Amino acid sequence: MPPTCWRPAVTLHRARPAREVPVDPGAGRGLQPVTAEGAAAGQRRRWAAFQRRVFATPQFFRLWSAQVVTSTGDWLGFLAIAVVAARLGAGTPEAAIGVVIAARLVPGVFFSQVAGLLADRFDRRRLMVTCDLARAGILLAVPLVNSVWQLVLVSLALEAFTLLWIPAKEASVPNLLPAKHLTAANSLSMFATYATFPIASLIFARVAGALESADREGWLGLLYPDKQGPIFYLDALTFVVSAALVFSLPLRHPRDAARAERPAVRWEGVFREYREGWRYVVVNPTVRSVNIGLATALIGGGMLIPLALVYAIEVLRVGEGGFADIVTGLSAGVGVGVVVLSLLQRRVHKHRVFARSLTGAGVCLLVASSLGSLPWVMLVAGAVGACAGGMYVLGFTLLHEHTADEVRGRVFAGLYSIVRLCVVVALVVGPLLAALFDRVSEVLFDRAIDIGIVVVELPGVRLTLWLAGLTVIVAGLLARRTQRAVAATGSNGPVGAPPGDESLED
Template sequence: MRLFAIRDYRHLFSAQIIALFGTGLATVALGLLAYELAGPRAGMVLGTALTVKMVMYVVIAPLAAAYVDRFPRRTLLILLDVVRAAVVLALPLVTEIWHIYVLIGLLQAASAAFTPTFQAVIPDIVTDESDYTRALSASQVASTMESLLSPVLAAVALAFMSFNWLFLGTSVGFLVSALLILPTRIPEARPSAHTRVRDKVAAGIRTFFRTPQLRGVMALNLVVAAAGSIVVVNTVNYVRDELGGSQSDVAWTLAASGSGTLLAALVLPRVLRRITARSVMVTGAGVLVGGTIAAVVLTTAGLATWTGTAIVWTVIGIGMALVITPTGNVLRASVQPNAIPEVFAAQFSLSHLAWLITYPIAGWLGTNSGFALAWSVLAALAGAGAVGALLLWPRHGGQRVATAPSTHDRPVSRMDRSALSKAA
């Protein structure tokens, strides 16, 4: 494939895969650590920990985008990987619940700076539109392979060792990621069209609010977060307490959601050549709304079975892939090249703001009032987000937002115009 003939992209993609698998192992281990420390209240602990994560993402990501053009991006990415490796190593040592919150805050502050920087590097290395579309799909496949295989690997590992060893796997993953980034030639960030830090932080957010397709993406972020919170936050308590499953069963259930995401991600590149990104993403929103409603039916109608749970979790995984995979193309097609870091950071922050709303509902409301009420609220939010996307993103809405001129700007190319028309 021509995409993987790009040496620097190969290094970055490999780094992404290894770091993702490490993170996947930590996700399973974190849920089990919360269950060990809090038992039936693990959902509340996990919901709080993930809320801390979202606060870091919402606050740190725009600041990182504002300063990224002042530092060598390769050095920054390596440093953040090393920080994440060190923090994860400390997680197995915690003895108090508040220790989890502090370490998760440190870990996710580093991730909040790493992820949007990493995402903004890819279009600077993969400049051809078709190759970039394949890169987005490959990234989604990597993420979904992680969500599918990491729980499976965790389930196998848990048959032979304590879950604390999974954190060691995560730390090793971050260090290997740093080693892969080390020889990569990463171009420095284009100088922003804005000079003041405050303007840089606000620029991406303003772009979202004044661009129809990006307003639609904001609404779709809420749909993804509402459905995804059921899987991420509530799986451990639902499997252990409602279904009477084991630690390995928690991992297998998470793998069911990952299998749905993988299935969708594998077919999407071909679909996106024939159907607009808007159509695919709106369809995904409908799938997610259906998945959340089915989850409510599972828990209210006494249908909590392994088969029913696996089906619902798989449907949610499919819907998430349909919404998330085309998002990068929509973002890239909506702005000038010098604004790409700002808009990617804004999407990172705004999408996690949606998770900041839904994680506490799944964790706190689910623990104190039961899954039925919590999942009903999340289903209502998913429905509201889907309707909002339809209203905010007109069928033919999609214009590039002009940015202030920069010495590094280039005219809108034929490739960019083609990408914009496909995103609409």
């Protein structure tokens, strides 16, 4: 019989793997000294995270920084040149300032499209660097100017290179960050353009005040023969800094084989591309509606520039201080509109909100010009600014999204040409209409009408602002109609693209 199997008294069990005890990564940190390298690395990580969150890419941050610097330089130069023009104008400083400012505004009406053509034809990075260095060189020569006509030539040259820089910059933005960040990018660009004015004003005031008491004897007088000399040198330095920032950008001009084989300059090719740019503006429904909307709104809203002061004095009777309050409310509204739109950029339908912003700005302008109390006018002026800020940002975003890279420079140059033309028209036509309506109102209504127990004053400035508000409302309705037509047909892509290439749904 087989032997009985012996079993040990102790049962053996399979060994279980040891439980992993989670280790607190922060345990013991307080005992470890923080090195300078570790602190610096942490700061770099936090800064990189901030750049990604706000600017999307480091490349766009560098371009935005260049825009901040150049905008500050532009405002500095504008203020300093105005002071020099007043000094050189002798007995007619107002006329001298007007001529010099006209030299900065008028060329853009006629030559913006040529600048856009060059921005589409040549390497945009090199073009922007060349423009920055050229402007720096021109500003270094401004202290040697001793007549108004020389200052006009300087202003024309500065404006020519500015006209080249702007479309090259705008055409480069979509190549530096994802499309979903374009709304925030345009908000930041608007901030860089206009928020730098008070900074430049503060710099100008401090430097000019220091120069008043400076001793210019000896070698120091050779450095700035003109009292504003150091301001122009500082201004030139801003453009050198901008050139360095732009030079570091990874921008290359896209050239296909056919484009590369074509000679650099052929007049028939130049005229053909010129017509192609305007054809794109006219045929592409989104580009057309944005241009018409912004242009019409600027004709109406631009009348606020010469008429707001008259309205504050004649209608509200609050003087120049009240005018400053209205401008403050308007500016604050623009800032609020831009910030809110940036926060809600992924939740808004851009086409619809663009059209509604136009209509809202017109309605608010009508209401503001109908009120007689300064606090209420300030409040409604803030609403006008909020709608205007959203309209501006969304208009540029739609152009960035719905414009092919090959014609983007010409499209934005065309927009700037139309914008400047409309601003000039508004500045000239607004006061003329106010004077005309004032005479008509005096003849027909004795400048006031009775509605029950309420007396409504009808000065020419109020009637003109009403017309401006109606003009902006019509612009919004046209933009909305175009958006609905495009949504119905589905043709919203670039010229030559198949229908439905780009959807109106955001």
